[in-house]
Amino acid sequence: MFGWEFPPHILGGLGTASYGLTKGMAEQGDLELTFVIPKPHGDEDQSFLKIMGACNIPVVWKENSWEHVNYRIGKIMHPDEYFWLRNGIKYDYNRIYTNDLGCVDFSGRYPDNLIEEISNYEAVASVLAHQMDFDIIHSHDWLTYPAGVFAKHISGKPLVIHVHATDFDRSRGQVNPTVYSIEKRGMDVADHIITVSDLTRKTVIEKYHQDPRKVTTVHNAVEPLPDADTFTKTERKDKVVTFLGRITMQKGPEYFVEAAYKVLQKTEGVRFVMAGSGDMMPAMIELAAKRGIADKFHFTGFLKGRQVHEMLAESDVYIMPSVSEPFGISPLEAMQVGTPSIISKQSGCAEILTHAIKTDYWDIDEMADAIYAIVKYPAMYKSLRNLGREEVNNIKWYDAGLKVRTIYDEVLNR
Amino acid sequence: MKNICFYFQIHQPIRLKKYRFFEIGQDHYYYDDFQTEEKIRALAEQSYLPANRIIAEMIRSSNGKFKCAFSISGIALEQLEQYAPEVIDSFRELAKTGSIEFLAEPYAHSLSSVFDTDEFEMQVKMHADKMENLFGKRPTVFRNAELTYSDEIGEAVAKMGFKAILIEEAKHIMGWKSPNFVYAHSHLSKLKLLVRNLKLSEDISLRFSHPSWHDYPLTAEKFISWIASAPAEEKIFNVWMGYESLGMVQRPESGIFDFLKAIPYHAMEKEIGFTLPSEAVKKQEVAGSLFVPFPISWWGHEKELSPWTGNDLQHEALDKLYSVSERVRMCTDKPLLHDWLMLQTTDHFRFMSHKDAFGTHYETAYEAFMNYMNVLADFLERVNAQYPSTIDNEELNELLKTINHQEKEIETLENELKKLKARKAKVV
Numbered sequence: 001m002f003g004w005e006f007p008p009h010i011l012g013g014l015g016t017a018s019y020g021l022t023k024g025m026a027e028q029g030d031l032e033l034t035f036v037i038p039k040p041h042g043d044e045d046q047s048f049l050k051i052m053g054a055c056n057i058p059v060v061w062k063e064n065s066w067e068h069v070n071y072r073i074g075k076i077m078h079p080d081e082y083f084w085l086r087n088g089i090k091y092d093y094n095r096i097y098t099n100d101l102g103c104v105d106f107s108g109r110y111p112d113n114l115i116e117e118i119s120n121y122e123a124v125a126s127v128l129a130h131q132m133d134f135d136i137i138h139s140h141d142w143l144t145y146p147a148g149v150f151a152k153h154i155s156g157k158p159l160v161i162h163v164h165a166t167d168f169d170r171s172r173g174q175v176n177p178t179v180y181s182i183e184k185r186g187m188d189v190a191d192h193i194i195t196v197s198d199l200t201r202k203t204v205i206e207k208y209h210q211d212p213r214k215v216t217t218v219h220n221a222v223e224p225l226p227d228a229d230t231f232t233k234t235e236r237k238d239k240v241v242t243f244l245g246r247i248t249m250q251k252g253p254e255y256f257v258e259a260a261y262k263v264l265q266k267t268e269g270v271r272f273v274m275a276g277s278g279d280m281m282p283a284m285i286e287l288a289a290k291r292g293i294a295d296k297f298h299f300t301g302f303l304k305g306r307q308v309h310e311m312l313a314e315s316d317v318y319i320m321p322s323v324s325e326p327f328g329i330s331p332l333e334a335m336q337v338g339t340p341s342i343i344s345k346q347s348g349c350a351e352i353l354t355h356a357i358k359t360d361y362w363d364i365d366e367m368a369d370a371i372y373a374i375v376k377y378p379a380m381y382k383s384l385r386n387l388g389r390e391e392v393n394n395i396k397w398y399d400a401g402l403k404v405r406t407i408y409d410e411v412l413n414r
Numbered sequence: 415m416k417n418i419c420f421y422f423q424i425h426q427p428i429r430l431k432k433y434r435f436f437e438i439g440q441d442h443y444y445y446d447d448f449q450t451e452e453k454i455r456a457l458a459e460q461s462y463l464p465a466n467r468i469i470a471e472m473i474r475s476s477n478g479k480f481k482c483a484f485s486i487s488g489i490a491l492e493q494l495e496q497y498a499p500e501v502i503d504s505f506r507e508l509a510k511t512g513s514i515e516f517l518a519e520p521y522a523h524s525l526s527s528v529f530d531t532d533e534f535e536m537q538v539k540m541h542a543d544k545m546e547n548l549f550g551k552r553p554t555v556f557r558n559a560e561l562t563y564s565d566e567i568g569e570a571v572a573k574m575g576f577k578a579i580l581i582e583e584a585k586h587i588m589g590w591k592s593p594n595f596v597y598a599h600s601h602l603s604k605l606k607l608l609v610r611n612l613k614l615s616e617d618i619s620l621r622f623s624h625p626s627w628h629d630y631p632l633t634a635e636k637f638i639s640w641i642a643s644a645p646a647e648e649k650i651f652n653v654w655m656g657y658e659s660l661g662m663v664q665r666p667e668s669g670i671f672d673f674l675k676a677i678p679y680h681a682m683e684k685e686i687g688f689t690l691p692s693e694a695v696k697k698q699e700v701a702g703s704l705f706v707p708f709p710i711s712w713w714g715h716e717k718e719l720s721p722w723t724g725n726d727l728q729h730e731a732l733d734k735l736y737s738v739s740e741r742v743r744m745c746t747d748k749p750l751l752h753d754w755l756m757l758q759t760t761d762h763f764r765f766m767s768h769k770d771a772f773g774t775h776y777e778t779a780y781e782a783f784m785n786y787m788n789v790l791a792d793f794l795e796r797v798n799a800q801y802p803s804t805i806d807n808e809e810l811n812e813l814l815k816t817i818n819h820q821e822k823e824i825e826t827l828e829n830e831l832k833k834l835k836a837r838k839a840k841v842v
Contacts, residue, residue, distance in 0.1 A: 266436050354768070357780055365434055372435040373784040376791075379730030380783060386726075387768070 001035045002125065002137070002144035002151075004108075006044050006051060011109060013329050014164050017196070018140055020223050021404065022049050024397025028405060036128065036147075038121060039108030042076045053077065054124040058086045058102035059093045072101060088131030093123050114143070115178060122146040129154035136408055138162060142179060145186025158191040158411040160404075165196075166203050169324040172249055184208050191411045194218050194404065196327040197348025218404055219352050221397040222332040231313035231337045238271045239375040242315035242339075244308065244330060245322075247278030252321035252344065252361045257284055259321070261291040262368035270375055275300040275311050313337040316381065317374050321361045322347050331356060335392040340384030342370045352395065355388040416641060417650050417689035418681065419608065420482035421580065422657040423557070424462070424490045425523050426453060427761035427773060433785055438792045444753065449775070451497045458498035461661035466504040468660075468671050473513045476678040481513040481688040484657070485557050488521030488541045489759055491548070502548065509549045515690040518542045518553035518576065524758035525722060527558055527567045528709055529736045536743070537755070538574055555580070555691040559760050561610070561712040562719065565705065568599040568607075578606040578695040580654065584710040584717035594648035595701035596694060606695035607704055610654045610712065614640070619655035623668035631669075634676035642684040650694050714770065721770045722763040727783040731763060734790055738797050740807050744814060745800045753793055762786050 001022065005015030022033055026048035033049035040053040056077045069079040082101070089102075098104055104120045111117065125147035139148030139161045152159040166183060167175045187193055187208050193215045195201040201217045204210050241263075243256045253274065260272040274284060274297070281299065288297040303311055312318055318334035318341045325347035332349060334341050335356065343350050344361035357374075359366040373380045431446040472480040484505070486494075494501045508514045520526055520537035521544070527534045538556070546552045556571050557580040571579055583593040591597075593609035617637070621627045629636070641651050656663075664670040681688070689697070710717045722728060735757060742754045765774040765782035776782040801810055 262436065266438075354778070355780075358778070368436070369434045369784060369788070370780075373780075373787060376435075377730060377783070377787050379726040380780065380787075383726045384780070 001033060001140065002121075002147045003035055003037050003140040004143045006035060006037050006040070008043060009041050009108075013327070014141055016223070016329060017164060017220050017327075019045075020221060020397040021400060023223070024221065024399075024401035025404060026401075027398050028401060031405070034132070034134070036124070037108065038106035038117065040076060052128075054121055055103055055106045055108075056082065056101075057124050057127055058082065058098075059089060059096060059104060059120075059123045059127055060098045060102035061086060061089050062098075062100065062102035064101060069101065085127060085131055088127040088129075090130050091123075091126060096120055096123060118143055118146055118182070122150050125151045126154060135412060136160060138404075139186065139190075140164060142167070142183045142186065145182055145190075149186055149189045152189060158414075159189060160192045160194060160407060160411065161186050161190040162194045163187075163196065163200055163204055163326070165326040166200065166207070168203050168207055169200075169326050170250060172323055190214070191414070192216065192407050194407065196220050197351055199324075199346070199348050199351070200326040216403070216407055218400050218407075219348070219395075220327045220329060221395045221400045222329060222336065222392055223397065224393065225309070225333075225336045228336055228338075231309050233313055233338075238269050239316040240271050240273055240314060241317040241319060241371055241375070242273045242275060242311060243319055243321070244275040244303070244311060244334075245320065247274065247276050247281045247284060249280060250323055250325070251278075252323045253278075253280055253284050254287060255321040255361055255364055255367065256319060257287045257291065257293075257297070259319075259364045259367040259371060260288075260297055261293055262364060263371050264293050264296055267372060267375070270296070270371075272297045273300060273311070273315070274298070275303050277302040309333065309337055312339050315339050317342060317371055319367070319371070320344065320347060321359075321367065323361050325349070332392045332395065335388040338385045338389050340374050340381055340388060342367060342374075353388075353391065355384055355391045357384070416644070416648070416686045417694065418641065418677075418686060419650055419652045419654075419689050419691060419694055421517070421557075421652070421654040421691065422465075422482065422484050422660075423486075423654070424484065424494075424657045425487040425559075425759075426450075426457065426490055426493060427765075428489060428493075428756050428759055429453075429775060430762070430785055430789055433788045433792075435788050435791075438788055439795055442749070442753075442792060442796065444789045444792075445756070450493060454493050454497040457658055457662060458494070458501050460666070461658050462494075462498070462501045463504060464666070464671065465657065465660040465674075466501070466508060468674055470504075470508055470511070472675060472678055473508075473511045476682070478511065478513050479682070479688060480678045481515075481690050481693075483515040483517055483555075483691050485517035485519050487519060487523040487559070487759075488537075488544055489523055489756065491544060506549060509551070513690075515555070515692055516545050516549055516551065516553050517580070517691065518545065518556045520559055522755040522758040523559040523760055524755075525559065525562065525719075525732070525760055525763070526736075526758065527562055527570065528564075528719070528723070529732060530739050531570055532743070533736075533739050533758075534570060535574060538571075554578075555695070560719075560722070562709050563607075563706060563711075564709040565600045565707060567709065568605055568706075569602065572599065572602050572605040576605070578608060578691055580608050580610070580652075580691065581704075581706075582710055582712040582717055583610050583612040585715075586717070587704055587706055587710060591702070591704075592648055594644065594651055596650060596698040598700045598703045600703050600705045603700070603703070606700065608650070608652055608691055608694060609704075610652050614651060614653050615655050618653065618670075618673075619659040619663065622664045622670060622673070632673065634673050634680045637673075638677065638680040638684055638686060641681075641686055649698055650689065721767045721772070722760055725766070725768055725779075727766045727779060728763045731766060731783065731786055731790065734787075734794070738794060741797055741801070741810075744807070744810060745797065747796075747800060750793075750796055750800070753796075757786075757790065757793060 003018045007019045036052045038054045040051050044051045056073045069082050129151035137148050137151050137159045141164045148159050167179045195217050198217050201215050245251045247253045288294050312334045318339045320343045322344050327348035331341040331343050341356040345358050350358045357370040429446040429449045521541040555578045556576040561582045563581040593611045597607040599605040765771050766779045768779050
């Protein structure tokens with residue numbers, strides 16, 4: 001598998017989904033998984049799969065002593081493996097800037113020269129495709145499609161690509177032509193396309209002109225939260241309604257502010273929290289001030305790790321008014337700690353959730369009404385809390401893994 | 415002689431309009447009349463009117479031998495009066511034939527029998543008054559909303575003077591017993607129970623036009639032959655369904671009306687008659703008594719009340735609603751009293767069911783709950799505005815008595831005063 005992120009060092013939902021899916025698939029017992037990411041930190045959980053760092057795989061032949069290699073990357077990869085992989089270099093990548101080991105220094109993030117990193121990742125894939133033995137190639141998200149495509153061309157093995165998002169989701173329709181062409185090529189070459197929701201499946205079919213027979217939805221799941229009970233809710237006078245995520249156009253933060261304004265006009269004892277950061281944060285602070293609700297509307301800035309679950313658990317309502325969300329894992333996380341969720345119908349997770357309130361992202365009246373109902377009518381809160389928690393606890397990665405397996409079996413037997 | 419007891423029920427949900435929380439206290443009209451009108455018109459034209467015509471014809475051509483019973487909820491009567499008065503006229507015509515019986519039920523098609531006995535009695539009386547008013551005869555047989563029944567409800571109904579109640583064939587109550595007998599209440603032997611024959615009823619209402627059903631197509635001949643071949647001691651066959659089954663659920667093109675029309679002919683051929691519930695309980699021997707400690711209904715396989723009262727949402731809505739019933743009954747504001755009835759229909763709560771929200775127009779149970787609760791919040795505010803909520807019900811009742819009797823009191827006192835004055839004048 002080619003991926004871009006793997007916990008614990010993650011920047012978005014992609015890493016979480018990659019982890020959950022691979023862990024769920026490993027439970028099948030007869031799958032051997034190798035997961036390639038640009039830059040591992042060495043503290044990844046490798047109990048159920050093998051993590052390979054693209055930054056440790058040579059693409060240019062350089063002579064080095066065993067000791068030197070051991071000194072440089074020994075704690076992440078065995079030197080013998082380095083020398084063995086080096087035999088897979090079949091093309092001249094001297095044009096790429098490499099270090100003393102002939103490896104590329106990947107940032108593993110989303111830098112400005114992302115396109116260059118993507119193509120370097122492709123070079124790494126060629127080495128792996130020549131040297132390694134595998135049955136199937138699985139590429140997660142557009143950053144890794146070129147790597148998957150190249151590996152397929154070299155090895156002749158089937159390629160499955162996993163669409164966690166498309167550029168149409170990220171840009172509200174203003175697609176970047178370069179990104180689009182990378183995505184389109186990956187989809188064209190793939191033997192099968194997995195999408196995380198029917199919403200994304202529709203985009204893939206309609207905007208990328210793919211054959212519907214080639215596209216299957218496998219909804220994401222959520223990792224069980226072993227310490228779910230340690231997150232408690234403090235008794236307080238005011239109810240807390242929370243938006244949590246990147247404050248960007250895609251997430252629809254302005255609809256949250258407008259809904260808050262509607263609720264506050266009529267209701268005492270409710271506070272609103274916008275947690276996270278993003279390019280629209282200043283505009284949102286201004287909007288809250290303009291509506292005259294700044295005393296009841298709070299910003300927390302970026303939250304990470306445990307803080308996220310703490311914030312969710314302390315809230316009475318979690319709201320995700322995303323304009324376009326391929327899946328959206330955070331409402332499931334909120335429901336795990338027993339917080340009722342309001343999600344937009346334009347979110348993929350709406351397809352699998354019953355005990356969450358679904359509204360159109362633009363329908364601030366409906367959203368305000370739902371917030372009001374949850375904070376004012378105890379049965380609403382109680383039902384969503386109890387039934388919602390029960391529901392998400394039954395959404396398992398193992399089942400998602402089985403669906404992926406069916407797809408594997410199908411492309412292998414074709 | 416074997417008899418078939420046909421009974422049809424008419425009730426339609428009241429559709430609440432989209433009512434947001436910011437309308438609480440601003441807007442006191444809760445209903446989506448457009449949708450209701452459309453629904454009622456469609457039902458009248460496709461089901462009620464054609465079915466009434468067929469039944470009139472059946473009565474005529476069988477010389478009054480064909481008989482059937484109806485119950486129409488108070489809410490449905492209001493809807494018909496408003497949007498399809500010709501249906502009421504058509505029922506009046508049917509009533510004149512003498513082959514029709516109308517049954518009593520709680521006016522608002524409510525669960526008041528379970529939650530508030532006083533309210534229940536008030537509504538049953540209200541419904542009986544209305545029936546008498548419209549069709550000239552006071553009902554003597556009772557059927558509850560959703561065929562809800564328990565021993566306790568039976569007691570209340572017997573107290574009101576009814577002779578019989580219609581109940582559902584619930585397996586956990588009937589056990590090995592056949593529904594084709596007349597039964598009695600667990601300890602009030604005077605109160606008779608008629609039990610719906612589940613199979614025969616659903617053969618018509620649900621399965622009639624299902625090509626995959628092994629008895630498809632169902633002909634009148636076949637239907638009657640099933641009854642004819644039943645053991646000789648089974649005397650009464652209760653075939654009950656919603657009236658919309660004729661023409662709406664089972665479309666005219668399925669042949670449902672022709673099926674119905676052919677029934678009397680084939681029945682008479684096999685010497686099977688027709689009966690009304692009130693006649694049946696007079697004529698037939700009681701086969702035994704039925705113990706129903708917990709309420710049953712005609713829903714699903716379980717035959718209990720969980721689709722209306724099974725989850726937290728429904729509990730809260732019902733609790734809030736019935737918490738003010740005593741107070742509402744002290745009010746005299748007519749629109750308020752009418753809304754009180756409208757908010758009690760069982761459908762509102764059915765729509766809040768997670769497992770079976772039959773007939774809902776909401777996307778989810780939560781949406782149904784939110785909308786209802788917003789409406790109820792406004793209603794409760796209006797109730798509170800009637801009398802200060804700081805006074806409790808008992809005290810208020812006393813005060814109201816004093817106020818209402820004030821005039822009489824003044825009159826008697828004045829009379830007394832006059833008398834005394836007159837006497838004084840004489841003396842002087």
